[in-house]
Amino acid sequence: MITRRAIFEGRIKPGMEDRFFEEVESRLAPLWQAFPHALAVRMFRIEDCDDTERPVVMIQEVDYPDREKMQEAITSPARDAARARTIELLEMFDGRFYHVISGKNRLSAKR
Template sequence: MLTRTAIYEGTIHDGQEDTFFQRVRDELEPLWRRFPNVVAVRVQRLRSKDEDARPIAMILEMDFPDMDAIEACLASPIRPESHAATVEVMKLFNGRFYHLITEATVLAPAS
């Protein structure tokens, strides 16, 4: 399983946090869920952080079975639609977003 992660680094405009996340929920999440081959979509809203951590407002994670599935997603006609909607929502945000592709190893807790 591979995860394509978008890191939204920066800050939401003062007083616009609820509006920002409502627009993410209403406008972006439906698009993200329509991407071909996506197994799971997680939207993570920051609740707390270390004092010296970079300002991260949101993390989007999308799971795919393999790299071919990610490439099909990126070639999908949904991608430009999603990007255009993201640009509009980002008008409430000071910062940037960037993507990472990771492969996780899941470890059981020590007993």
């Protein structure tokens, strides 16, 4: 399994915080859930961040069975629709977003 994360780094424009997250939950999350091969979709609204110069306000995660299935998803019409909606939401956001991909990693329990 692999996880593709979108990191939203920056700030939501003043006074638009609630609307931004309402739009994410009502209009964008259903599009994420429609991605082909998505095993799980999560969205985290960040409440605090150590780096005030480059704060992270949201992280979105989608789990896929493998890299091939992820590639199918990110080249699908569902992804195109989500990307178009994301661009609309960026009108309320000053910053950038980027993706990171990780495999399944586990730390051993301390004994």
